Amino acid sequence: MADTTVKRERGSEETNELHCEVKKTKVDDNNGGDGVGAKSQNALSGFKTSNVLSVNAREKRIVLHGKVADEDAVVILEKTPFTEDTMDQVFKGSTLKLDMKNYIYSTYQLQASPHYNEIKTTLVCPATEKHISKYKHQESFFVEETKKDYETITLPFIEDQTTFSLEWVYNILQKKAEVERIVYEDPDPDTGFILLPDFKWNQKQVDDLYLIAIVHRMNIRSLRDLTAEHLPLLVNILQKGQMTILERYSLPSSKLRVYLHYQPSYYHLHVHFTKLGYDAPGCGVERAHLLSDVIQNLQSDPQYYKNRTMYFPLREEDKLLSKFKEAGRL
């Protein structure tokens, strides 16, 4: 029973994380003593697609589930990036079809030599149920949550679950875990917080800097709970977070995107700091709320987030989505 109500968790910030290519291992497929080259080639040409697990139009990737002989297989296809030094060859020997022309702009379909336009292909075979479900795209649905919806659907849902899912947050706040990862702490019980790197950041380059500020106060579930009363806390996080990141990573506030999620992944107030220009998962307008905007909105209207209709995406397997469906709100 507990299992079926497990809530969203750390690191589940984003839906579509499917990078999977393994590359650059040098294998000469002509000399394989075990005949791997020839065998695998046959394997894939005999691949029968049973369904499409996911498509990423932006990254030009598709993941298929099917069979190779009698075995379950997953095939990941991804178009390759352009390489600067082969551009001349791409143009040579290609054909071009005009699509449209308006003013100084014209667009074409270019068909290039296959040699200069390869597709990275990964085969997982035999694939387990786990592989298949990992690569499966879950649809998201935009949900409209009025004040009343929050009180009757979302809040009961959160209260049902908080007991067992925030263990790791308390471990951090109580210094039972990740102590050495703490980048900054303001210990004030009302306005204080702990700043530490998000799991998604390997801390090796600031290009994809990602830090999280977790507040010490225990009673703030999310944006919905915030009123003008919390302004000193929010301003403190913004200012000290920015200051710390400038000192520690030499990144000024003009390079930072500072925001909250709604719905958050876990219902203990936290703030995201990511580098501007890094296309961090979960920084889209459908889920992120700039801390500066939040502060400004609460300054003009202390009850802004209490009364407001909120919009956010939920994935099809999210329990909260079921609750909205049961209530006839979707």
Added chain:
Amino acid sequence: MADTTVKRERGSEETNELHCEVKKTKVDDNNGGDGVGAKSQNALSGFKTSNVLSVNAREKRIVLHGKVADEDAVVILEKTPFTEDTMDQVFKGSTLKLDMKNYIYSTYQLQASPHYNEIKTTLVCPATEKHISKYKHQESFFVEETKKDYETITLPFIEDQTTFSLEWVYNILQKKAEVERIVYEDPDPDTGFILLPDFKWNQKQVDDLYLIAIVHRMNIRSLRDLTAEHLPLLVNILQKGQMTILERYSLPSSKLRVYLHYQPSYYHLHVHFTKLGYDAPGCGVERAHLLSDVIQNLQSDPQYYKNRTMYFPLREEDKLLSKFKEAGRL
């Protein structure tokens, strides 16, 4: 002189925003009475690259600067997303080369028929300095724009420039170009708009659906101009846009992200419709504003966007950034 101040233009929605394909316009490049088809085709085959402006490995895009005859030109190449229903054909007639094999995982290079593996190609010719700099990779900076900053920095900047850059918008509104691309039109001069596919969308799959609604009213530059007076227009765009997309693409409103940009790429009010789950460029919290939020904010406070401090990123070569710097605001 004027050239150096040319403002942001079509397709510059996002920092790394270089998709530019317009498709599906039926142009028979063999019968162009004006020889457009043939000429443009030759134009591109005679393209000489002088330098690479940017490469986006994640999105499989490259932007080149060079010459066509004696004119400066920018060429944007972007690989196309996979289309589910052509996957069988992609496998057929393709060749496969094994890269590596480890346990149940193996990777290959697949060379597919050019017909199923096209490259979207956009030519801008003659290209201005501004085009070239637009496509060049640049750092972004977060800017804070108070009401006063808008009046003293941004508005004069916009007014300086509008005369010569909206040509292509007027072409669409006056049916001088892209007529056959129009997906829906409400001709009402106050609340009407034209809905058409964005340059970035090739219309072959709804996974990356991207449409733009351009309003008929000529006097609304951006979000900053909106007051409660514009609510009928905004509600009309949201409702009819959603309805049209449901009818035409079978995508319900729970699958759509509908938003405005601030700063926009061009100062004639327009609204973006993208598919939820498609990580569209420019849909980040730092630049996008959900239309539903905009409507709600104007309902509570008719002057919300007039009085508010706005936050947005500007690229290092953006003239507006220089204006903020000159004013000591950065």
